[in-house]
Amino acid sequence: MPDHASESSVRPETPEPTGTSKPSRATESKPEGEPTERPESSEAPGMSEAPEFRDAVPSPPQVPAYAQQGRQPQPPNPWQSNRQTTGTLARLRPARPAAIRNATLWAAVATALLSALLLGDGLGPNLLIVAVPAALAAYFAAQAAGRRLRTWSAVWAVGGLALLAVPALRDAGWPTFLAVVSAVALGSLTLHGSRSWLGVFLGSVGLLSSVAGGLRWGMGGVRDRMTGSRGRWGVVFRSTVVAIGLLIVFGALFASADAAFADVLGNLIPDVSLGDAPWRIFLFAVGLVGALTAAYTAAAPVRWDDITIRAGKPRGRLEWALPLIVLNLLFAVFIAIQLTVLLGGYDKVMAETHLSYSAYARQGFWQLLWATLLTLLVIALALRWAPRGQSRDRTLVRTVLGALCLLTLVVVASALRRMGLYVDAYGLTRLRISVAAIELWLGVVLILIMAAGMFGARILPRAVAASAAATVLAFGLVSPDGLIAEQNVQRYRSRHTIDIDYLRGLSADAVPALDSLPEPLRSCALKEIQQTLRTSDAPWYATSWGEVRARDILEKRSANALVANCRGQGSEGGSGRNGVEGDDSYDPY
Structure with missing residues (x-):
């Protein structure tokens, strides 16, 4: 005992680190180079050489990042594709509209009811009547989204309502059809507010992209209200049914009691029968979907202007200007001959061409109409590849294209002159007055292009669209x-x-x-x-x-x-x- 005590007191020992233990016999007996068995989770990356972690108790698995931030992992959706792609419409309409308001819902329902009651007998002032609650639905939705009425949006809205006045004034079906289609296009532009060429074109038909979204938006609002306030909506439904029943019963009694009241009531109330019930139901659905589509577009419009077209590569001055200068010379020669004809040389021209009076006038008009359309295409392509590096390039573009527009205006005047001569000889028809109106509008477009070359082309797309709508409106009103x-x-x-x-x-x-x-x-x-x-x-x-x-x-x-x-x-x-x-x-x- 003393020996051991004295030995322990005399021989100092180096203390071992805390948390370590001597290796076991099994570990010592393993040959060199064979890996030692250790728990996989007991070592952190980069710390395997630390002595204090060699024989520690295995720690629990590491907590994922989303669990550390307080979020629970979501199970994968088997019906959803793993590819995360963003559609074009989702990119152009990123803002999701808020829940639909009661005012918007009631305006949509009013539009549907008026469509079912009034549109089944023909077109007339009823289009304006139906358009009022549809416009109110769009207004309420835009107000809820914080949108403001801008100048061009007001122009489109007023123009669309004016076009809907054509069916109320004219009995002819073909100008009415043009007016209604143009009114829908202007209404779509009112809600989208586009300003570029592609934006104005797509914005005029952009309501079609909001049909499904507007229907889901409206049905979601109805579902939320039925779920959250079933009692209140039940009261409204019962009150409406009772009010309609009272109107029917007492209205029938008063109509049978007085013939004058029956006549007035018959003129005011639409004649609805069970035979045309499917047609009325279809009109109700069209009115409801149309109003919800307009309101959804007003709340979350598609930004069609975000679709950009890459500008064409600028060409050299000679490469760009030479073909257009040759075309201008050709137009100048043709116009010189036309001036000779317009000053009284028809007899000589017809004798040399061996054409009759009507054949010369009719054939010439159609050729000149196509020449005007092709000239507008040439101008569009020339602007795409025009040189635009220096101020001299811009001067060249304005000079060459301005001269081409001016010469094309003379061609338009010649075509209209031929149409006038032909109408004097053989009378006016629907086709003749229609193509003459188109030729007049093309002349207006040329004037707008010339004005854009002088004062800037910022509002040119909207000005061209406004001129088209104004032409359709004037065509219907005259x-x-x-x-x-x-x-x-x-x-x-x-x-x-x-x-x-x-x-x-x-x-x-x-x-x-x-x-x-x-x-x-x-x-x-x-x-x-x-x-x-x-x-x-x-x-x-x-x-x-x-x-x-x-x-x-x-x-x-x-x-x-x-x-x-x-x-x-x-x-x-x-x-x-x-x-x-x-x-x-x-x-x-």
Whole structure:
């Protein structure tokens, strides 16, 4: 014992580090180079050589980053693709609209009800009536999203409402169709607010991209309200049903008690029967989806202007300007010949070309119309590859393209002159007045391009779109059917030839002009229109002002029903369609 005590007191020992232990016999007996078994989780990366971690107790697995931040891992969705791609519309419409408001929902429901009740009998003032709650739905949604009404948006909105006045004023269907389509396009531009060329084009049809989103948005709002306040919505539903029931019962009693009240009530309330129930349901769905689409677009519009087209590579001055200068010289030579013809050289030209009067005028108009369209395409491509490095390049571009636009305007004037000569000879038709209006609009576009070259092209896309809408509006307001009838009546007074077979197919807008024809031409021209008006029982909201005016005229002096044979009426010395003998007796154009 003393020996051991003295030995331990005399021989000092180096203390071992805390937490270490001597290796076991099994470990000592392993051959050199064979790995020693250790728990995998007991060592941290980069710390395997630290002596204090060699024989420690295994630690629990490391906590993931999302668990350290207080987030729970989400299980994978088997129905969702692993590729995280962002669609074009999601990128252009990043803002998700807030929950739909009650005012927007009620305005959409009002639009649907008015569509089902008023649009099933035809078009007239009812389009304006239906457009009011749809516009209010869009306004409420835009207000909730914090959007403000800008100048161009106000221009588009006023223009769209003005275009919807065309069906209320004119009876003809073809200008009404153009006006309605243009009104929808302007309404889409009002909600999107685009300003670039591609943005204006896509913005005019951009409502189609919001149909599905608007429907989900509206249905989600209804579902949330039914879930959160079932009792309140039930009260509203029951109150509405009771109010409608009371109106039906007492309205029927008062109508049976007084004939005057029944007549007024019959004119005010739409005639809805079970036979046209599917059609009314379809109109209800169209009105509801349309109003929700407009409101959804107003709350979260697609930024079509963010789609950019890469500018073309600038060309050298000579490479760019030489083809256009040659084209300008060709236009100048053609215009010089046209000036000679316009100053009275038609007889010489027709003698040299061996063409008849109508063939020369008709063929020339169509060729010049295509020349105008192709010139606009050339101008667009030239601007894409125009040199734009220095101020001299910009001066060159303005000079060459300005001269081309000016020469093209003279070509437009020549084409309209040819159309005027042709109309004087063979009368005015729907096709002729339509293509003449298109040619006039192309001339306006050329003037806008010239103005953009002088003052800047910032508003050129919107100005061109506004000019197109203004042309459609003017075309509908001037009553093309009325102009056709008036021009043909004046031509009959001077040349005693008229195409009655064509004029009898016009709408009620032509009645005031046709009423001034002598008998039996007047009765032959008005007989079919009068029969159409007599068989029509459209209510006031589906009746245009042109139809009302035609009814008043025919009530005072109706067409003679005794006139049975109207073939050949109006032609002098011939039985052709246009009252003209020869090769040009029939001209479908």
